[in-house]
Amino acid sequence: MTGRPVGPDGKRQDVSVTKNKVIAISGGVGGAKLSMGLASEMDARNLTVIVNTGDDSWHFGLFVTPDIDTQLYTLSGRADLDRGWGRSGETWHAMDALRELGEDVWFNIGDKDIATNLLRTMRLSRGDRLTEITADFARAFGIETRLLPMSDMPVSTQLKCADGDYDFHDWFVAARAEPTVQEVVFRGAERASMTAEVETALADPELAAIVVCPSNPFLSIGPVLSVPGLRQMLKDSPAPVIGVTPVVSGQAIKGPTAAMMKGFGLPVSASAAARFHADIFDGYILDERDAGQVGEFAYIGSGLPVALADTMMVDLDAKRRLARAVLEFAETLR
Amino acid sequence: MTGRPVGPDGKRQDVSVTKNKVIAISGGVGGAKLSMGLASEMDARNLTVIVNTGDDSWHFGLFVTPDIDTQLYTLSGRADLDRGWGRSGETWHAMDALRELGEDVWFNIGDKDIATNLLRTMRLSRGDRLTEITADFARAFGIETRLLPMSDMPVSTQLKCADGDYDFHDWFVAARAEPTVQEVVFRGAERASMTAEVETALADPELAAIVVCPSNPFLSIGPVLSVPGLRQMLKDSPAPVIGVTPVVSGQAIKGPTAAMMKGFGLPVSASAAARFHADIFDGYILDERDAGQVGEFAYIGSGLPVALADTMMVDLDAKRRLARAVLEFAETLR
Numbered sequence: 001m002t003g004r005p006v007g008p009d010g011k012r013q014d015v016s017v018t019k020n021k022v023i024a025i026s027g028g029v030g031g032a033k034l035s036m037g038l039a040s041e042m043d044a045r046n047l048t049v050i051v052n053t054g055d056d057s058w059h060f061g062l063f064v065t066p067d068i069d070t071q072l073y074t075l076s077g078r079a080d081l082d083r084g085w086g087r088s089g090e091t092w093h094a095m096d097a098l099r100e101l102g103e104d105v106w107f108n109i110g111d112k113d114i115a116t117n118l119l120r121t122m123r124l125s126r127g128d129r130l131t132e133i134t135a136d137f138a139r140a141f142g143i144e145t146r147l148l149p150m151s152d153m154p155v156s157t158q159l160k161c162a163d164g165d166y167d168f169h170d171w172f173v174a175a176r177a178e179p180t181v182q183e184v185v186f187r188g189a190e191r192a193s194m195t196a197e198v199e200t201a202l203a204d205p206e207l208a209a210i211v212v213c214p215s216n217p218f219l220s221i222g223p224v225l226s227v228p229g230l231r232q233m234l235k236d237s238p239a240p241v242i243g244v245t246p247v248v249s250g251q252a253i254k255g256p257t258a259a260m261m262k263g264f265g266l267p268v269s270a271s272a273a274a275r276f277h278a279d280i281f282d283g284y285i286l287d288e289r290d291a292g293q294v295g296e297f298a299y300i301g302s303g304l305p306v307a308l309a310d311t312m313m314v315d316l317d318a319k320r321r322l323a324r325a326v327l328e329f330a331e332t333l334r
Numbered sequence: 335m336t337g338r339p340v341g342p343d344g345k346r347q348d349v350s351v352t353k354n355k356v357i358a359i360s361g362g363v364g365g366a367k368l369s370m371g372l373a374s375e376m377d378a379r380n381l382t383v384i385v386n387t388g389d390d391s392w393h394f395g396l397f398v399t400p401d402i403d404t405q406l407y408t409l410s411g412r413a414d415l416d417r418g419w420g421r422s423g424e425t426w427h428a429m430d431a432l433r434e435l436g437e438d439v440w441f442n443i444g445d446k447d448i449a450t451n452l453l454r455t456m457r458l459s460r461g462d463r464l465t466e467i468t469a470d471f472a473r474a475f476g477i478e479t480r481l482l483p484m485s486d487m488p489v490s491t492q493l494k495c496a497d498g499d500y501d502f503h504d505w506f507v508a509a510r511a512e513p514t515v516q517e518v519v520f521r522g523a524e525r526a527s528m529t530a531e532v533e534t535a536l537a538d539p540e541l542a543a544i545v546v547c548p549s550n551p552f553l554s555i556g557p558v559l560s561v562p563g564l565r566q567m568l569k570d571s572p573a574p575v576i577g578v579t580p581v582v583s584g585q586a587i588k589g590p591t592a593a594m595m596k597g598f599g600l601p602v603s604a605s606a607a608a609r610f611h612a613d614i615f616d617g618y619i620l621d622e623r624d625a626g627q628v629g630e631f632a633y634i635g636s637g638l639p640v641a642l643a644d645t646m647m648v649d650l651d652a653k654r655r656l657a658r659a660v661l662e663f664a665e666t667l668r
Contacts, residue, residue, distance in 0.1 A: 061456035061459060090427075093424075093444075093449075094446065094449040098452070101450065101453055103453060115428040119437060125395060141434075
């Protein structure tokens, strides 16, 4: 956040702009929960979610983009909330039939989920952009929130571990996230570019807040920030950039965040997570269970403003409460 | 059939070769029934089915080869015999999900069937040949009969109708085979070639018979015969080439054969069907219901030998009886 926008004359403007747009930057499950909360708590049409595509990969000839699908399924009420990925009421006949044909199936795609992937793969092969395809899928699913892939160009999250390099799914699914990660590399990032849609959304003068969802800072937020120019746009934005902690009571709510922090020699704490992308944050939401750690944020930069909230999002009400807390916090920082 | 094989000295050989191999040339459903009968009535390992691939096409980014799949599913007991195509116990969740995404789904692929198509498409994109892929699928399904695509190169059956040109499935499925066909064209046939496997099978000195299954002569047998050199190998083969009528009592058992014959101005009769590929046949199986038409075969070439059989194949017993009749007829013609 740099305060009020600067006009063509170089002076800070005091124009009256309705600040009612919100951007969320998100990975999969945890981020989708908060985007669901935001979409319920505000006019969903004013919410844009910029989604990680670093986990995109090919399985059985299908182009799979898990975080976008998690957003699509979550925001349209189609997600399997118990399993934590994929669609509810899903069946697995195609995967069973692949096994019958002798395939070693370690990456499961449900029958309904296959349709999403088939259609996307077909349209990509025709030259349609992931951004357009995602918009069409969201429309078909009745989603009013705007879902934007972080880029239409491939960025592939690679994990350098002691025993070798892994593609994201090779590490996360096949190796059950067990090999200790020494370094995360976003292959292709230097050649990727922001889409016009992402750039326009980030430059929108009506932006009230940019919310960095409680997604894995290394594997979900990191790839988004690796897209050339995007991190700088966050830093330059007049809208406050609010981080929401992915760590509560010294544990990650879901996924490998805590293990990765340990592997990097970091304490598993909200402040350590905030510090990892400290340059972009104007404020940070700490879980109310960790109120004792507020003091640690005084040493991030020249002191990172903190607000407390229940970040666990156990149900829709909790998602909405967190969304409300984030939006109110942003208002105090504008 | 040209009689005994000719040796390097130019003389007809009288070598004692066990003639126990059989080739069937087949399209989908009707042909698969007879290949099932043959596989049950003889040592299945000695049976090779050369299968039409003229209906191969792309749907939702999947390479679909319907006649090969019908053979795979029929010979392994996985076919839905009531529906007449696809797998038994099939579900349609992926197609439903495609419709939900706004797709106009007129070509249905079941969830289990998708697996076959996904894996094949993926392997083709890696450079594997359709012949190898089909052999691996047959092995995985426990099929002992050898299934050979007519070619590894694309041949596309096109239908020229009064109202325009159609791809096979556009005509057969989308237009419900209603437009009157004026001409059938096998696009790509001139560039296609026999595989080493097909050529070796057709040249096998142990060949006892080549059976042309009761498949559509224009749309299923025609494409196979369009592969350069294949028709000539049938004519040159010392093994008798036996046709099985696709027309019984003036009707096709299944599919558009009768309507096409009418459209071509042909009588809907077994002899008219036989006449269409008369150059390759050494004998023809006429349905016993059409015994009165035997005389018509005297005017095909210098008289085409005929045998009568029940060609309806209503159950496995009937399939086996027809197979036995074909094999016995071939023996009399050797």
